[in-house]
Amino acid sequence: MSAEDFPLPYQAEFFIKNMNVEEMLASEVLGDFLGAVKNVWQPDRLNAINITSALDRGGRVPLPINDMKEGVYVMVGADVPFSSCLREVENPQNQLRCSQEMEPVISCDKKFRAQFHIDWCKISLVDKTKQVLISQEVVRGEGILPDVGEYRPPAEALKARDYRADFLITLAVPSAVALVLFAILGYIMCCRREGMERETCKPQ
Template identity: 50%
Template structure:
């Protein structure tokens, strides 16, 4: 009888652990600032029965995700989703506006492409008021040698911002938005090694623009995307190749 009680208790604990893994998760994006939430494949793999039957051994299982409002087939208009392949993590990202303040629930469904199992989780998104700083000065860079999935990770964003700080000479700024060139009408690149979609990165600050950026943004009929910057030191290359003819203030 004692053994039976221990087994029932252990089963209850295991069930609680499995259920708690995919309890609702709450995130709090702010108006006017880039939001990023990573859908980790290893995390969702733990919800598949096949994972539990193999004693919790994480494998390189192909997993894809679908994301939508809990009461609607689409996502909020400001929220995008990207996943390069079934062997990459998914990413929810975007920049909410004042019209988006409030709570919405996103239902995430993970699909195991080997066993056809599914598991799901609700992401509760509470869009909050904008930050204290007002980003009155905004500049948009077009990075030619990156895909959107490559610049969304926080460590890559930090590397980009470190370079912006050297030009702007201010620490009061933030990435406001990141957009794939495909979402701006760009063409899908040919499947040739090194070809990228291109990414627009919008940076905002409470500090006025440095003079070199203002000069770079002046229209020039002779400008081509092969030219070097006129005034700013190109501290982005080779990690981020900027189209200096496509700077927008």
């Protein structure tokens, strides 16, 4: 496999707010965008991988006023890690600004601003070199177990166990406790009550 055929492992997806997909597909416009990306990324190889309309991602149809655009997602791939400028959106300050729907501060935005309005909060950076692909061989069968003959249980018999002691402990202990409690309750209800009645009947 030649170097040109090897997939580009570092992929960045940009959302361009002021473009329609038809405009972006024009060779000169796409060439200008790739030139701007190459200027801030400095890769040896850079290619456009995918171009998608924002409408296909659930975006709203723009109103026919002020020459509003539908927006377009452009994914590009390169052979070198992301530049520090592209990673600026990942710092905590810019993440906070994005969460508050504020525009992040990106030092290289001016390289695009003349022609392309990038929504930096929607940029996606994918490093394919860190994605571990686990391949597992699948063995296809008929779903029928092989015939291994008649089942034979273990030759050694299980040892007999006497459960009488456990049975007696389980019943005897609660029964004894119940009898003691019953005797105490009977004493309180009968004997103590008679004593209280006698004290009440004594002449003053």
